[in-house]
Amino acid sequence: MIFKNIIITTIVLSLRRSFSMATNSSLPGTFSVAYVTVPNEELAKTLAKGLVREKLAACVNIIPRITSIYEWKGEIQEDNELLLMIKTRTSRVDELTKFVRENHSYEVCEVISLPIEKGNPPYLKWLGEIVHESQ
Structure with a gap:
């Protein structure tokens, strides 16, 4: 009887683990969208390609114009910029931020992120296949 209970418990735990792994990519907050502003298209493309190449992002949209x-050093500033909309894993946002800071031209660059609560399951699956969990 004890042996039978151990086997049943092992099977149940194994099924739970398998189910959890199969559905993990669609749990709210698993993925995030990060936003970064840049002064020009050259830097936008450099950052976007680097983030995708380093597997810190699955996709980066460059939104022009x-x-x-904003206020900077006590004065109101107005600048034309581009916006990077970066799709990544939430667990990789710190690495993504480090990459942007090391490769950005601004003294203080914007990197903010918001969790993705819901989305197209095949898209989120693809995102998870491209950007792996943080080590």
Whole structure:
């Protein structure tokens, strides 16, 4: 009887683990969208290609012609910029931030992220296949 209970417990735990792994890529917050502003298209493409090459992002959209108004060193600034919309794993946002900081031209660059709560399951599966969990 004890042996039978051990086998049943082992099977149940194994099934739970398999189910968890199969559905993990669609759990809310597993993936994030990070936003980075840049001054020009050259830097936008350099950062985007580097993030994808380093497997820190599955996809980076470059959104042109945004106007940023902000305070910097006590003065109101207005700049034309581009926005990078970066799809990644939440567990990789710190590495992504480090990469951007090391390769960005701004003294203080914007890197902010928001968790993805829901999405197209095949897209999220693809995102998870491209950007692996943090080590």
